[in-house]
Amino acid sequence: MAMDQSLIVFMTVAEKQNFTRAAEALHMTQPAVSQHIQALESSIGTKLLDRSNKHVRLNKAGEIVYRHGKEMEGLYTRMQRLVDDLMFTASGSLSIGASYTFGEYVLPHAIAYLQTHYPLIRPTITIGNTKDISALVAGGQLDIGIVEGELGLEKLHAESLAKDQMYVVTSSLHPIGTADDIDAARLQQETWIVREEGSGTREVTERMFLEQGLNPENRMVFGSTQIIKESVEAGLGVSLLSHWAVRKEIALGTISKLTVGGRPVERDFSLLTQLHQQHTKAAELFIAILREQKGWPEQA
Template structure:
């Protein structure tokens, strides 16, 4: 059954029998035979076929979703058995939300590769909700997100603290003020991340903390675009210290100093509630728990 599912997943993702056959090092007739066998086993057609494309129908979408999870479980089972006698090795699918993934994770991966060269990390970056979904569906082995959340199928383990600062253009009217009140920013345009982002959650908690609700919000789905927008004078925003260290050092962004900041939050590991984890996952998690300070350079704002 695992080979049937693997062939089906490949056809669904490649949307073409020939490309799937090439990917699997099989003949096209063999691929077609596997699909027909799976459809007979399931008792339903799974793909809509024309001369131009192959795509999932409703039944195919259901099978694809569960097939991905089943193949992931099978692979994890094999890895766990292999781990009993071998050193930590093989592929490690890591997901991370944007602030951690873009500005902290590269240092972690460099440290991991130096000490565990047999582990081959593959990185996926998304907002917190996306990473949670991929871990639940077993498309990721482990995730790292900002903030603290709850999910019945996931385990969250805080391992490090993040500091967040309100940032403006260097030409902003308050950029050189030594100490200010948050209420002075109520009239400003706040540039924020999308719903589902850990940074958006932290921003909304900050508004609640200071009991201020900005009148104008602009929502962007990228930390880099928000930084560029703030630098251009479009508004102010809340950033992790990791995301702004280079710009603050270079003098292209200004941190607005006020009581109650920096805003603090946790970086958390995200895994399924399975009692067993592959050795590569255990190594990665142990690294973050014990060697985070050694692997990642100190940042002061």
């Protein structure tokens, strides 16, 4: 059983924005592509595409059909995989999304564990901010999402996986780099290197500033944790980062981590799945690996 061929052709045209490129991708002739589009438009009762000399664009009706077509595509794929799972083989594709800290510093270890024990499962990884990953899980484009922080979204089931502990990090050569704990007031004059708006790490940093009564004037905004780590190492400033992100540098002795007021700042790693979704065998196994924290890197 397969999805309606005319709908598949329409979605390809929408993605390629061009009849010729769509025909090439589908290994069809251009007139055949046009016939499928006409058949679909006739069936639905309205035009779905705005055609110009160079590009083909979706109109409002086309956008609705395309969005629902993508959801149907996800359902068909899941249906086939659930049928395949009746064979009790842990195989097939598994789409995983994660926000940056988890995706870059924890997920690779969990995937390595999965591949060692279940080599027939083929994972694909999407890294994005919490908002984007949540939307992809809700829309059925991802089987599983792992994000930092709590969020309430319809269509989503969220459960806490683990606590992420975050520390003020400095170069080990920084004047405060030899301390284990520091008074918040001492951090007011430091240059702070923070992530961009919309980042989970930035959100926790702002929360810490608020709780500790801090409002540092010297701030730099960098779009990746890796750049922040390099900059902290080079003595450019201080930051608040997850212990997962700096475990190697801590072990090497190039970065120091400090608590403020005697304890790290905590947030949750949350596991997201679609509400009322029947999981494939591959998804079930990987969720179990995540819950049991198998293959996760050791804490620094």
